[in-house]
Amino acid sequence: MSESNRRAAAARAPGAVLPAGAPFPPRVCVVMLSALGDVVHALPVVTAIKRHAPACRLAWILQPGPAALVRGHPAVDEILVFERRRGWRAFVELGRALRRRPFDLVLDLQPYFKAGLLTRMTRAPIKLGLDWARARDLNWLFTTHRIAANPVGHIQDQFLEFLDAIGVPRGAPDWGLAPTPEERATARALVAAGEGPLVGLVVATSKPEKNWAPERYAELATRLRAERGARCVLLGDTTAIERAAADAILARTAAAPLDALGRGLRVTLGLLDACDVVVSPDTGPFHIAVAMGVPAVGLYGYTNPKRVGPYRRFGELVVDAYGDPGEDYTAAAGYRRGRMARITATQVLGRVTAALERYAPGPPWRRVRPA
Numbered sequence: 001m002s003e004s005n006r007r008a009a010a011a012r013a014p015g016a017v018l019p020a021g022a023p024f025p026p027r028v029c030v031v032m033l034s035a036l037g038d039v040v041h042a043l044p045v046v047t048a049i050k051r052h053a054p055a056c057r058l059a060w061i062l063q064p065g066p067a068a069l070v071r072g073h074p075a076v077d078e079i080l081v082f083e084r085r086r087g088w089r090a091f092v093e094l095g096r097a098l099r100r101r102p103f104d105l106v107l108d109l110q111p112y113f114k115a116g117l118l119t120r121m122t123r124a125p126i127k128l129g130l131d132w133a134r135a136r137d138l139n140w141l142f143t144t145h146r147i148a149a150n151p152v153g154h155i156q157d158q159f160l161e162f163l164d165a166i167g168v169p170r171g172a173p174d175w176g177l178a179p180t181p182e183e184r185a186t187a188r189a190l191v192a193a194g195e196g197p198l199v200g201l202v203v204a205t206s207k208p209e210k211n212w213a214p215e216r217y218a219e220l221a222t223r224l225r226a227e228r229g230a231r232c233v234l235l236g237d238t239t240a241i242e243r244a245a246a247d248a249i250l251a252r253t254a255a256a257p258l259d260a261l262g263r264g265l266r267v268t269l270g271l272l273d274a275c276d277v278v279v280s281p282d283t284g285p286f287h288i289a290v291a292m293g294v295p296a297v298g299l300y301g302y303t304n305p306k307r308v309g310p311y312r313r314f315g316e317l318v319v320d321a322y323g324d325p326g327e328d329y330t331a332a333a334g335y336r337r338g339r340m341a342r343i344t345a346t347q348v349l350g351r352v353t354a355a356l357e358r359y360a361p362g363p364p365w366r367r368v369r370p371a
Contacts, residue, residue: 016164016165016166016167017126017128017145017165017166018105018126018166018167024052024053024056024166024167024168025053025056025103025104025105025126025166026055026056026057026104027056027057027059027101027102027103027104027105028049028056028057028058028059028103028104028105028106028107029058029059029060029061029080029101029103029105029106029107029122029124030042030045030046030058030059030060030061030106030107030109031061031106031107031108031109031110031115031118031119031122032060032061032062032066032109032110032115033061033062033063033066033082033084033110033114033115033118034062034063034065034066034084034110035066035110035284036065036066036069036283036284036285036287036288037282037283037284037286037287037308038109038110038155039062039066039069039070039284040069040175040177040284040287040288040291041155041156041159041287041311042109042159043070043073043075043174043175043176043177043291044156044159044160044170044173044174044175045107045109045159045160045162045163046058046060046073046075046076047075047174047175047176048160048163048168048169048170048171048174049075049163049166049168050074050075051171051174052168052169053168057077057078058075058076058077058078059076059077059078059079059080059101059103060076060078060079060080061080061082061094061118062079062080062081062082063081063082063083063084064081064083065265067079067081068264068265068266069177069265069266069269069288072180073176073177074176075176080094080097080098080101081094082094082118084114091117091118091121094118094121095121098118098121098122098123099123101123102123102124103122103123103124104124104125104126105124105126105128105166106119106122106124106126106127106128107128107162107166108127108128108129108130108139108142108143109159109162111129111130111134111135111136111137111139112136112137112139113137113138113139115139116129116137116138116139116141116142116143117142119142119143120142125144126144126145127142127143127144127145128143128144128145128146128147128162128165128166129142129143129145129146129147130146130147130158131146131147131148131149131150132146132149133149134149134150134152134158145165147161147162147164147165148161148164148165151331151332152307152330152331152332153307153331154306154307154308154309154311154331155307155308156173156311160173173311173312175291175292177269177288177291177292178269178273178292179266179269179270179273180266183266183267183269183270184270184273184274185270186267186270187263187267187269187270187271187273187274188270188274190233190258190260190263190267190271191231191233191258191260191271191274194231195229195231196228196229196230196231197228197229197230197231197276197277197356197360198230198231198232198233198274198275198276199221199224199230199231199232199233199275199276199277199278199279199352200232200233200235200271200272200275200277200278200279200280200289201217201220201221201232201233201234201235201249201257201278201279201280202235202236202278202279202280202281202283202285202286203217203234203235203236203242203245203246203249203261204236204239204241204242204244204245204246204281205241205281205282205283206239206241207302208241209302209335209337209338209340210281210282210283210302210303210340211241211245211281211340212281212299212340212343213340213341214245214246214248214249214252215248215252216343216344216345216348217245217249217279218248218249218251218252218253219252219253219345220232220279220345220348220349220352221249221253221255221257222253222254222255223345223349224255224349224352225255226255227349228352228353228356230276230352230356231257231258232255232257232258233257233258233260233271233275234246234249234250234257234258234259234260234261235260235261235268235271235272235278235285236261236262236268236285237261237262238261238262242261243261246259246261268285269288269292272285272288272289272292272294273292273294275289275294276295276355276356276359276360277294277295277296277297277352277355277356277359277360278294278295278296278297279296279297279299279348279352280296280297280298280299281298281299281300281302281340282298282299282300282302282303282305282308282309286298286310287310290310290311290313290314293313295314295317295355295358295359295360296310296314296317297314297317297318297319297348297351297352297355298310298314298317298318298319299319299321299340299343299348300318300319300320300321300322301321301322301336301338301339301340301341301342301343302322302335302336302337302339302340303322303335304322304329304331304333304334304335304336305318305320305322306329306330306331306333307331307332307333314355316354317351317354317355318351319343319347319348319351321339321340321342321343322336322339
């Protein structure tokens with residue numbers, strides 16, 4: 001163990017679970033199955049572990065969708081896919097795979113019953129989860145150790161607390177997320193025609209309460225074209241809710257946004273990277289954009305930006321319809337219905353304009369990216 005690692009171990013936070021002075025566990029497993037945004041928030045955990053202990057072998061249990069995002073990540077040595085659609089057979093199949101793979105340390109980042117069952121199935125002397133107060137669905141039943149208790153804060157900080165417990169320095173958050181050269185080239189070819197800055201519009205999420213009205217997206221696209229000379233590209237998957245939102249936007253504007261729905265997660269990664277600004281509700285592509293340093297205007301009304309807003313970047317670009325004077329507005333406050341309708345196209349246009357002026361100040365665009 002290097003002298004710097006010894007100092008880090010000696011300075012561990014209360015609640016640290018690894019023996020002082022012991023070598024870092026050589027076999028680590030992360031349990032974070034789903035929710036693309038949460039998977040993005042887990043990436044700085046795995047990159048910090050690999051930075052601290054490059055020789056450790058790190059596996060990650062994921063569902064197929066998020067696995068497409070993580071596959072090929074330099075900090076992840078193996079992905080174990082949990083096929084949720086297969087029902088109980090998924091547990092049997094993954095359990096069989098886990099029996100052949102002993103681990104020294106398991107990090108259960110997802111405090112839900114399903115993730116807890118999979119954590120229980122892993123073979124490891126240390127299974128680390130959330131503290132009693134923040135664990136859900138009796139998740140603490142499936143872990144052997146828990147991180148130190150803390151107030152509810154930003155979800156990214158919550159994940160980084162796992163590093164404190166295992167003696168890994170946090171350092172500056174590093175998501176390690178970028179399209180491959182081929183994905184970048186494919187995406188750039190899709191948006192090559194036309195001039196002016198490119199604004200990505202993430203049209204919808206799977207939760208209707210999170211979504212912004214298509215007619216306001218359409219107004220935004222119209223005004224961006226007329227007032228800023230900007231082009232728009234519609235981003236998303238081909239679910240019924242996303243397809244309906246995109247069709248409604250296209251029917252309500254003459255700005256002719258490029259329809260890029262259904263290109264697959266990795267090409268969408270490249271499309272986000274190609275944008276000068278992205279406009280999005282609280283959803284996976286929004287957090288991907290933030291992680292890659294793409295200026296992102298977050299639309300918040302249903303979810304709490306203090307809990308799931310952009311982390312350390314682009315907070316000034318958030319359109320916040322979540323809180324009212326006198327309400328509880330801590331990170332622990334929950335969902336609030338009906339507030340996305342408060343967000344106007346004029347508000348969003350103002351944030352996009354500010355983003356373009358600060359981060360993409362004129363041809364050639366994309367001159368500035370935050371560290």
